[in-house]
Amino acid sequence: MKYCSHCQSELIITIPSGDNRERYTCSVCGTIFYQNPRIIAGCIPLYKERVLLCRRAIEPRKGYWTLPAGFMENGESTVEAARRETWEEALAKVDIGNLFSICNIPRLNQVHLYYLANLPDPEFGVGAESLEVDLFCEADVPWQKLSFSTVKQSLQRFFHDRETGQKLLHHIDL
Numbered sequence: 455m456k457y458c459s460h461c462q463s464e465l466i467i468t469i470p471s472g473d474n475r476e477r478y479t480c481s482v483c484g485t486i487f488y489q490n491p492r493i494i495a496g497c498i499p500l501y502k503e504r505v506l507l508c509r510r511a512i513e514p515r516k517g518y519w520t521l522p523a524g525f526m527e528n529g530e531s532t533v534e535a536a537r538r539e540t541w542e543e544a545l546a547k548v549d550i551g552n553l554f555s556i557c558n559i560p561r562l563n564q565v566h567l568y569y570l571a572n573l574p575d576p577e578f579g580v581g582a583e584s585l586e587v588d589l590f591c592e593a594d595v596p597w598q599k600l601s602f603s604t605v606k607q608s609l610q611r612f613f614h615d616r617e618t619g620q621k622l623l624h625h626i627d628l
């Protein structure tokens with residue numbers, strides 16, 4: 455970030471009065487540009503005993519498998535974002551259920567949310583951001599080729615909970 459989006463003047467990094475953190479601030483009009491974590495919303499789509507995974511066609515982690523998820527857009531809810539991302543990446547229409555995991559990644563300034571989701575029919579396809587989309591039972595999940603640790607940890611806990619019948623909201627800090 456270099457220039458003010460209001461007046462095009464150069465930005466400086468300074469601690470505004472009454473604040474305690476450095477912010478990008480316009481040296482001319484005084485606008486402060488706050489930067490906050492971004493939310494990634496996704497789901498764990500389940501059809502019978504199998505989960506729907508997508509192999510990423512884009513960086514980061516191109517070629518690795520992931521749960522459908524992506525950055526929230528303005529004007530939508532987290533559930534809407536999870537549903538939209540599942541459609542875009544896997545051409546699958548899911549019923550979003552309870553929130554399953556909240557993953558904090560302060561290092562990346564991101565919060566990842568995964569919902570439980572029901573895939574009513576085994577109907578899906580390969581969306582623009584995917585190379586492959588498929589259903590996996592626990593033993594067949596490509597555990598060594600998962601894209602992100604939030605995906606791996608959420609899936610591990612998901613299968614564990616299914617075995618034990620536990621119903622928890624998982625808080626995962628990375």
Ligand SMILES: [Zn+2]
Binds near residue numbers: 462463482483485
């Ligand atoms: Zn300005």
